[in-house]
Amino acid sequence: MLNIAETLHRWCGEARPFALATVVDVRGSAPLPVGTSVAVDEDGNAVGSISGGCVEGAVYELCRQVLHDRGAAQRAWFGYSDEDAFAVGLTCGGELDVVVQRVDPASQWHLGAALAEVAGGRPAALAQVVDGPDGLLGATLSVLGDGRPVGGTLDDGPVARAVADRARALLRAGRTARVTLGGEADACPQRLSVLVHVAATRPRMLIFGAIDFAAALSQAGRILGYHVTVCDARPVFATTARFPHADEVVVDWPHRYLERAEVDDRTAVCVLTHDAKFDIPLLRLALGLPVGYVGAMGSRRTHGERLRLLREAGVTAAQMSRLRSPIGLDLGARTPEETAVSITAEIIAHANRTSGLPLSQRSGPIHETTVHGPGDGQAIEEEYGAAPLPLPAGHGVAAP
Incomplete structure (x- = not known):
């Protein structure tokens, strides 16, 4: 239901009863994950989607019925029938279990309290x-x-x-x-x-290196829902005017900023500086932290030299195996915007533990409903959370 949290929060604030239909189980290929909801109020206004259009009409009518009858919650199943061309079902061939219930904000104030927190970030x-x-x-x-x-x-x-x-x-x-x-x-x-x-x-995306690629990447990260930080030691480049899509722009040495930053296993660290005096202390620290993704920009020659310097700095082979370099998937990206797509595509694939291959080269369901927990390799039941340009070095920044 969190896909429509802002609207539900408003309806709760208006004491407006509504019916809530939520996907509670998915089998096979389905367009939207477990937890996705549709809501319908007493005036017939609808918000959200649970199937990308396949069964929305049937779910809407079921919501209207539950809202009108004021009865107990109902459970509905939607699949696909090859025999009945007019049956309501998912054309993608998947199956959905949906729970539909009436919500009265006047008596279920706890829901409004939680939605207020979500709407407030x-x-x-x-x-x-x-x-x-x-x-x-x-x-x-x-x-x-x-x-x-x-x-x-x-x-x-x-x-x-x-x-x-x-x-x-x-x-x-x-x-x-x-x-x-x-x-x-x-x-x-x-x-x-x-x-x-x-x-x-919001998960964090930490971008180090205030260059054009960072501007495009900060915009892409913001679209994906990340709290984006751009950090560079050179104040002439690290300005809010150059990075309007970043949540914050920090002037500091990258490794010094990372030492005090709050990170977790959803954090993406993107190192775009490809300057050894910035990269090595930063990557040495980042590869030892429990972050979800560490990528570094640079040519293969730069990457090889970077690995040598990291080994000399005491970084272990196991830690270096976490480094994604050259950063991004092979999309033939050249512009900053294309490179941002390449990097975010790799971050998404890495987070979801998928191959990054074209779907046309894979078999089986498009959407998986069971994924692995971070770092433990154990299944969680039904879970549903380039070629770089050279970077000018130095510009009068003194080492810390």
């Missing part, structure tokens, strides 16, 4: 029961960024406490996931499946 988690005992389908519980539950339609008790504990864990990890819990007499005797929608803080 703050972390929050919304847990939604998508399978389990009669009467629990569609039940919700909200947890704020500090781990504090703010209520829900789950009765206070062992089930609510178990759901809140799992929501807090996923909120800390910054990951949306569907989880199964219960069957334990003391903790949660009722076995149920819960979809935890997590809105984490």
Whole structure:
């Protein structure tokens, strides 16, 4: 439901009842992931999409029915029928399970509280029961960024406490996931499946080197939802006027800035300086940090010399294996804008642990519904979180 959080927040603020249809399971190829929602208010206004158009009409009518009947949540399945050309289904051949429920903001104030946090760019988690005992389908519980539950339609008790504990864990990890819990007499005797929608803080993209490629990359990173920082030690180049799409522009030596920066396993570090006095101390530090991606710009000759200097600086072979250099996928990129696409394409492929090959050269589903957790190689059930130009060196910047 976080794909339409801003609209839902406004509707909650207006005490406007609505029906919420959420994808809770995907099998085969489907255009949108688990957790995606459509909402319809009492005036028939709709927001969001769950199938890219294939079944939107049927879902809209189901929302209208649930909203009008004021009944319990309903579950619907959408697939594809080869026998019935007029059947409602996904032309992509996938299957969707959808839960449709009525939301009344006047009595479900906790949902509005969590959506207010999300709309304000703050972390929050919304847990939604998508399978389990009669009467629990569609039940919700909200947890704020500090781990504090703010209520829900789950009765206070062992089930609510178990759901809140799992929501807090996923909120800390910054990951949306569907989880199964219960069957334990003391903790949660009722076995149920819960979809935890997590809105984490924006992941960070740290771009080092205030050049034209950085300007294009900062714009591409902003479009992808990153909090973008451009850092360079040369104040004449590191200005907000040159990087209007960056969230912040920092004048400092790159490694010194990185030493104090907050990073996590979603952080992308893009080194565009290809100047050894900047690169080596920066990469030596970055390759030892728990960041998600480290890429460095430069020719293959520059890369070879960079590896030699990193070895001399004590960087291990295992650490150097994390370095993506030359940075980006092979798209034949030449302009800054093309290079930005090349780099962000590699970041996306790396984050999703995919090959980066053309889809026409692959078989199997286009969209995977199970991915691996960061760094642990374990599956998480149904989770759903160039040729460079030379850079002028120095310009009177003294070493720190």
